[in-house]
Amino acid sequence: MFKQVIVKKPSSSYVNGLTTSDLGKPDYEKVLVQHDNYIQALKKCGVEVEYLLESDEFPDSTFVEDTAVLTPEFAVISNPGAETRNKEIIEMESVIKKYYDDIRYIKAPGTLDGGDVLQIDDHFYIGISERTNEEGAEQLKRILESADYKATIVPLKEFFHLKTGIAYLGNNQIIVAGEFVDHPDFDHYEKIIVTKEDEYSANCIRVNDYVIIPKGYEETKRKLNEAGYQIIELEMSEFQKQDGGLSCLSLRF
Numbered sequence: 275m276f277k278q279v280i281v282k283k284p285s286s287s288y289v290n291g292l293t294t295s296d297l298g299k300p301d302y303e304k305v306l307v308q309h310d311n312y313i314q315a316l317k318k319c320g321v322e323v324e325y326l327l328e329s330d331e332f333p334d335s336t337f338v339e340d341t342a343v344l345t346p347e348f349a350v351i352s353n354p355g356a357e358t359r360n361k362e363i364i365e366m367e368s369v370i371k372k373y374y375d376d377i378r379y380i381k382a383p384g385t386l387d388g389g390d391v392l393q394i395d396d397h398f399y400i401g402i403s404e405r406t407n408e409e410g411a412e413q414l415k416r417i418l419e420s421a422d423y424k425a426t427i428v429p430l431k432e433f434f435h436l437k438t439g440i441a442y443l444g445n446n447q448i449i450v451a452g453e454f455v456d457h458p459d460f461d462h463y464e465k466i467i468v469t470k471e472d473e474y475s476a477n478c479i480r481v482n483d484y485v486i487i488p489k490g491y492e493e494t495k496r497k498l499n500e501a502g503y504q505i506i507e508l509e510m511s512e513f514q515k516q517d518g519g520l521s522c523l524s525l526r527f
Contacts, residue, residue, distance in 0.1 A: 291333035355405030384410035389435035401436030451476035477519030
């Protein structure tokens with residue numbers, strides 16, 4: 275059960291942030307509407323929301339997930355792999371100190387984005403991507419294993435971040451797309467498989483009694499409904515344009 279989430283308002287500079295997509299420039303007014311709807315959905319899930327004000331100097335800083343990895347016992351401040359995002363952790367560290375006494379750190383030359391870290395009960399999967407290097411992944415693995423968690427490093431072949439293509443739904447069940455459909459590291463979980471056309475919807479989040487999914491992916495919605503989940507759908511077009519998904523926009527703990 276999650277009790278708390280941290281989100282951050284997108285700044286007007288968001289429209290000039292990093293992206294590998296070819297979906298056009300975001301509409302800032304729509305960005306704000308979609309972000310507000312995201313916050314309302316989280317509140318419906320029964321969590322307290324800490325709302326951080328925008329930072330014009332960091333266009334991508336609304337994607338707070340990349341700045342930290344949170345466990346019940348301690349927090350890990352990441353070391354984001356994109357140079358323009360690296361100093362986002364300064365503000366986030368001060369915020370996280372309100373909730374955690376025990377804080378660990380990923381240190382250079384290691385880099386790590388929180389979007390490359392998936393927790394499934396007491397097992398963490400750490401993706402190696404363009405933003406998370408082997409040194410950063412190994413540092414996090416050592417930190418987690420020192421606290422009796424299990425950790426597996428997963429080099430990525432296709433996806434931007436690990437959680438671009440996989441989410442944990444609870445009860446040993448995952449939703450997967452692309453390279454994770456037949457990935458041996460995930461064979462022992464029950465899988466809901468997302469088609470190639472619907473890959474974006476694999477980045478969904480289970481928050482207490484609900485699964486929040488991007489709007490417009492009817493097959494994924496049907497599969498989740500058939501599996502017994504309560505669904506909240508959110509329009510995510512303006513975040514998809516900047517390589518962002520539902521998990522990217524919050525830290526949940």
